[in-house]
Amino acid sequence: MKGLVTVFTKELTDYLLSWRGIILFAAVLLTTVFAVFGPSGALQNIRQALDTPTQYRVGEFVFLRLFTTSGQGAPSFLYFITMFLVPILGITLGFDAINNEQNNGTLGRLLSQPIYRDVVFNGKFLAGTVTIGIMLSTITLLISGLGLRIIGVPPSSEEAFRIFLFLVLGTLYGAFWLGLAMLFSVLLRRVATSALASIAVWVFFIFFMTMITGFIANTIAPVDAASSQQEVMRNLRIHVSAMRASPIGLFQEATTVLLVPGARTMGEYLQLQTASGALWMPGALPLGQTILTIWPHIVTLIATTAVLFVISYAKFMREEIRST
Amino acid sequence: MSALTEQLAVETVNLTKVYGQATVADRLNLHIAEGDIFGFLGPNGAGKTTTILMLLGLTEPTSGKAYVCGYDSTREPLQVKRITGYVPERVGFYEGLTAAYNLAYIARLNELPEKMVAQRVNEALEVVGLTDVAEKKVGEFSKGMKQRLAFADILVKKPRVAILDEPTAGIDPEGAGQILDLIADIARERKMTVVMSSHQLNHVERICDSVGILVNGRLVVEGTVSQLGKDALGGGQFKIEIKLTEITSDIVEAIQRIDGVINVERTVELLVISCSRDVRSQIARVVIEAGGLLVGMKIRSYALEDIYLKYFREA
Numbered sequence: 001m002k003g004l005v006t007v008f009t010k011e012l013t014d015y016l017l018s019w020r021g022i023i024l025f026a027a028v029l030l031t032t033v034f035a036v037f038g039p040s041g042a043l044q045n046i047r048q049a050l051d052t053p054t055q056y057r058v059g060e061f062v063f064l065r066l067f068t069t070s071g072q073g074a075p076s077f078l079y080f081i082t083m084f085l086v087p088i089l090g091i092t093l094g095f096d097a098i099n100n101e102q103n104n105g106t107l108g109r110l111l112s113q114p115i116y117r118d119v120v121f122n123g124k125f126l127a128g129t130v131t132i133g134i135m136l137s138t139i140t141l142l143i144s145g146l147g148l149r150i151i152g153v154p155p156s157s158e159e160a161f162r163i164f165l166f167l168v169l170g171t172l173y174g175a176f177w178l179g180l181a182m183l184f185s186v187l188l189r190r191v192a193t194s195a196l197a198s199i200a201v202w203v204f205f206i207f208f209m210t211m212i213t214g215f216i217a218n219t220i221a222p223v224d225a226a227s228s229q230q231e232v233m234r235n236l237r238i239h240v241s242a243m244r245a246s247p248i249g250l251f252q253e254a255t256t257v258l259l260v261p262g263a264r265t266m267g268e269y270l271q272l273q274t275a276s277g278a279l280w281m282p283g284a285l286p287l288g289q290t291i292l293t294i295w296p297h298i299v300t301l302i303a304t305t306a307v308l309f310v311i312s313y314a315k316f317m318r319e320e321i322r323s324t
Numbered sequence: 325m326s327a328l329t330e331q332l333a334v335e336t337v338n339l340t341k342v343y344g345q346a347t348v349a350d351r352l353n354l355h356i357a358e359g360d361i362f363g364f365l366g367p368n369g370a371g372k373t374t375t376i377l378m379l380l381g382l383t384e385p386t387s388g389k390a391y392v393c394g395y396d397s398t399r400e401p402l403q404v405k406r407i408t409g410y411v412p413e414r415v416g417f418y419e420g421l422t423a424a425y426n427l428a429y430i431a432r433l434n435e436l437p438e439k440m441v442a443q444r445v446n447e448a449l450e451v452v453g454l455t456d457v458a459e460k461k462v463g464e465f466s467k468g469m470k471q472r473l474a475f476a477d478i479l480v481k482k483p484r485v486a487i488l489d490e491p492t493a494g495i496d497p498e499g500a501g502q503i504l505d506l507i508a509d510i511a512r513e514r515k516m517t518v519v520m521s522s523h524q525l526n527h528v529e530r531i532c533d534s535v536g537i538l539v540n541g542r543l544v545v546e547g548t549v550s551q552l553g554k555d556a557l558g559g560g561q562f563k564i565e566i567k568l569t570e571i572t573s574d575i576v577e578a579i580q581r582i583d584g585v586i587n588v589e590r591t592v593e594l595l596v597i598s599c600s601r602d603v604r605s606q607i608a609r610v611v612i613e614a615g616g617l618l619v620g621m622k623i624r625s626y627a628l629e630d631i632y633l634k635y636f637r638e639a
Contacts, residue, residue, distance in 0.1 A: 006432040018420055105416025109477070112380055112410035113433040114402050320383060 003115035007123030008130075015093055015131040024092055025135055028085045032077050032139050037146060040072040046151065060284055063155040064162060064259045066147040067140075077143065078259060081136075082252050086170060087202045089135060090177025093128040095195040098185045098316060121316050125175075125182060125309065132174030137167055158287055165291070166258055172301050173251045177202070179308035186312045186319070205246045213242035244297075247304060254297035261285045331394055333358040333485050333517035334379060339388035341374050341541075348374045350541040351388065356519060356534070358393075358484075361511050363528030363549075364521040365632060366538035372521040373413060375538070376489050379519075380410055393484055406434070409478035413489040415470060419463035423454060423473055426462055431480045448479035452506065468499040475506060485517045492527050500524075504531050525629050537635050544635045552631045564597045564604060567620040568611065571595060578610045 015021045036042045046065050070076040075083075098121070101107040111117060140163060148154060155163070180201060184194040217239040223232050243249035261284040285293065334356040341349040348371040356362045366372050377383035379390050381401030390397040392404045417426045427445045436444060449455045452472040457465070465473065471491065478486050491507065492500035508531040511518045522528050528535060529549070536546040545552060568575065571590060579595070580588050584603045589596040597607065604623060611618050 002435055003433055006429070010429055014418075014420070101416075104419070105412055105414040106418060107416075108382070108410070108412040109416060109430075110433070111382060112405055112408070112412075113430060113481075114406040114435075115433055116402070320377075 003113075003119045004123050004126075007115070007119055008127050011124050011127035012130060015127055016134070020092065021131065024089060025138075028089065028135060029139060029142070031080055031085065032143060033146070035071065035074045035077050035080050036066055036143050037150070038071065038074060041074055042066065042069040042071045042076060043150065045069050045071055061156075061159060061261060062151065062153045063144075063147065063159045064261075066143060066151070067163075067166075068256075068259050078255055081170060082173075082248060082255065083206055086132065086136070086174045086251075087177045087248075089132050090128070090174045090179075091181045091195070091198040091202060093131060094124075094178040094181030095185055095198050096191045097124045097128070097182045098312075099189055099194055100185070100191050102189070102319075103191065117317055118313065121182075121313060125178065128178040128182075129171060129175045132178065133167070133171040136170045136174070140167060161287065162258055162261070162290070166255060169251070169254060169258065169294075169298065169301075172298065172305070173247065176247050176301055176305045176308070179305045179312070183308050183312040186316045205248045209243065209246045209249065213239050213245075216242050244300075247301065250297050250301055254294040254301075257285065257290055257294050261287075261290060331358065332356060332391070333360065333393055334362075334519060335391045336375075336379070337389045337391075339375065339378060339390050340386050341371070341378060341383065342386045347541050349378065349385075352538075352541075352543050354536055354543065354546065356517060358517055359511075359515050360534055361508065361518045361532045362520065363532035363535040364519060364538065365523065365525070365528055365535055366521075367523055370538040371541040372538055373489055376410075376487055376519070376521060379487060380404065380408060407484045409481045409483035409486045411474040411478065411486075411488045411491060413493060415474040417462040417465075417470060417473065420461060422459050423449065423462055423465070423476075424458040426473070427476055427480050430477055434481055436480075444480050445476075448476040451479055451510070452476045468495050468503075471495060471499075471503055472506070475503070475510070479510065482514070483516065485519065486511070488518065488520045490521055490523075492522065492524060500527060501530075507531060525632055535631070537632060539635070545631070549631075562599050562602060563624055564599060564607065565620075565622045566595050566597070566607060566611070566618065567593060568595065569617040569619060572614070572616065575611055575614045575616045578614045579607055582606045582610060 034041060042065075046062075046069050049065070049069070050062075067077045070079065098107070101110065101120075107120075110120060144155065144163065177198075181194070181198040184197040185191075188194040188197060217235045220238050221231060221235040223235045227235075244253070332355050334354055336352050336354045339349055339352040339354075340347070350371075352375060354375075364372050364375070374383060378385045379392060379397055381390075381397040381404050384398060393407055395403040395407070397404050417423075418429075421429075424445050427448060428441050431441045431444055432438075446455070446458070449458050452475050454469065454472060454476065457469070462470065462473065474491075486507075488507065492503055495503065504527055507518060507520065510516065520528070520532065532549060534546070534548045535552065537544050571593070576588055576590060576595065579585060579597060582599075582603055583606075584601045585597055585599045587598040589598075597603075602623065604621060608618060608621070
């Protein structure tokens, strides 16, 4: 246990104070603050929406809009976090975790100390997850603080709780990417290869997943101009289900439910589309129902991360330690 | 009662490691007494590193047992690691961290109380002469400095057994000499057992009490340097080479009769005499009395090279 604390402390210091950590933090900070408060950031659109309250039901959850509204030219904070920042954080912190130590000869030195081998792996994973948590929290709090000053509307307790849940979910999502990167760092000996492998998976989920889900949906349930409403809905439902195979899709859906309680997720939207044609629900989803809705998403995210972790763990425990 | 005093620092029983088809270590039986400086000799790829990793419990043996101070390396690796200091062949440090932090990390992993960490680290850095650069990042260090830092690692840990894999590889002769002397000093001062692998004979010869020679995974010989030297030189302590204008069997017989002469070998123009003491004057007299003409005479005591070459050729 003491060994774990030692490894954890050292790795955490390394992550937070090394150039890597500083550059990452600066990049994430600049991107998100710019997305919200920049010249064409979200703030303009929030102001505009406040002028036409009936259209967007802005009376409720004004504060959360800071995180979910997109700007004129820039995507929303949430979009940046989902698509780019958290995956990049996870990958950058984990892609060389094990193989770099192996190549530098520090692993042999470390493992000849009286600690269990898994302590090294667990310590790194924990430190990475905590780093992601710290960075996400700092940024979210910073934006909340700035937003509070600028829009002047304090968050309700429910909003605060939803933001807290978002942070937990975001850290879990980061842990998934960290686990993926660390898996490659155990499987592949060269640092450059493991970095590329993690980036390849990320690019796949960002760009190709939509194409693939579209292809799957169109193959199983083809639609054309003459298709009935049922057929169109079936196609879309398959599309949505397939998207959930991607961690990005999962996180996107879960955070949307969490931070835009009035909006329908794709699934619900589809079912009600024909009835009312509205993007917004008649009333916002209560907190309890929100958690109930995203619970499967959370469990799936944890389970996927656990699978990645177990594979890396099993491989690492059998690894030969020689550096030559 | 004598169990403690007789306990070996390192003992292996038929230790074997097979990778696929290749047998890297073949039924090794090592016996290293406590306090010894043991030289583990062998050409590259003989299986030295693999054996060392098995001693540390970092690699599982295919069969056989390894014990360090009585602890089973496979079953109680943590106990073994607690009392063993290891310097890998390509030793690595966290280059972005300072020398002092690198050492402190090792101290903390060994559960040294926090208030003792700084003191122990400073002591170690002083012994290896790196106090001035304690707060410098290791990335700026030269190879020799890193190697010395690796010994500081061991000093921080204060183990009963130090295992050094090729500690002098890639270092200039002067630096290597310094490091070897440092190892010997520390080992003698602290009564620490040292297992040092190398393929450089002069390095092993300089500090080791006993050696084991590993060729193709097999331990061809093991023993103290003096004992092996005697064996290699045909049982004698010294080897005297004499050159005569003409070699006759009379002279050979006469030399063989000298007290202390163990063996006489005859080559084309030389006589090689193994003997247990310096008998040069007697030889000179005998040669002249037998009517021979002495042209030259050389004496040397055994060298590890003789031992090494003898067993290496045999293997």
